[in-house]
Amino acid sequence: MGLAPVGKYLARAGVAIAIVLIAAQLVPIRLSNPPVTGDIAAPGEAGIALRGACYDCHSNQTGWPWYAQAAPLSWWIARDVEYGRRQVNFSIWNTYYPATRLRKLEWIGRSLKQPDMPPKWYRAMHPGARLTKAQRAALSAWFAGQVAAASATQ
């Protein structure tokens, strides 16, 4: 019979994948939220939008989803959050050098003009992180004010 060997191969492949997935769970991964040492003070609508759309990747107040515990997704999510925090971390905002803060503000202003921030895959998993036009405008206006203030002191 033609199908029997195929079925056997599929069953073996399924077992192999299951073993790999189970073994992957044994690789230790740290999903941590370090202390908040200098949170950015974004008020009103801008603050709400910032917390709702940006804080999971760009702060130490990440809301880790349940699937962040499951490898190999956990590896990808942990790496993304690590890079996100290193690029800009609103929980340590006040510890940045003034020059660093200014250039991060400029990048944030530029990112807000792009539709791909927050990233598409993240918006798909977190509908609450989809910025409305009004929220994007509020964030842009607030950050533009911060850039102006920071530039004035440089």
Added chain:
Amino acid sequence: MPHSHSTKALLALAAAALVLTRFVAPACAADGAVQIKLVEGHFEPQTLTVPAGQPLVIEVTNVTGKTAEFESFLLNREKVVEPGQVITVRVGPLSPGSYDFYDDFNQAVPQGSIVAR
């Protein structure tokens, strides 16, 4: 025999072509690329001068043990560089001026600059 001579000549040509491909092609690919190295705590060189009005290829090597991000707001580029990795950053023709770059993952690394003249 003439046939044998032409075969030998062809083989010699093929060997020469292989050698050229192996040793010359990579040099051509990297030709014109400027090199920036991130060593412990700083960029080498800190400042580099490039011709204005020409596309630029920058090769950034991270020889530190830490992940870095080569970033430049003025060049509108940001790229993660893992330890030991070499990345290539391409930018269009630059207007004369100074374009700073930095390691976005480590604010203690002094920024460098590319001067287009």
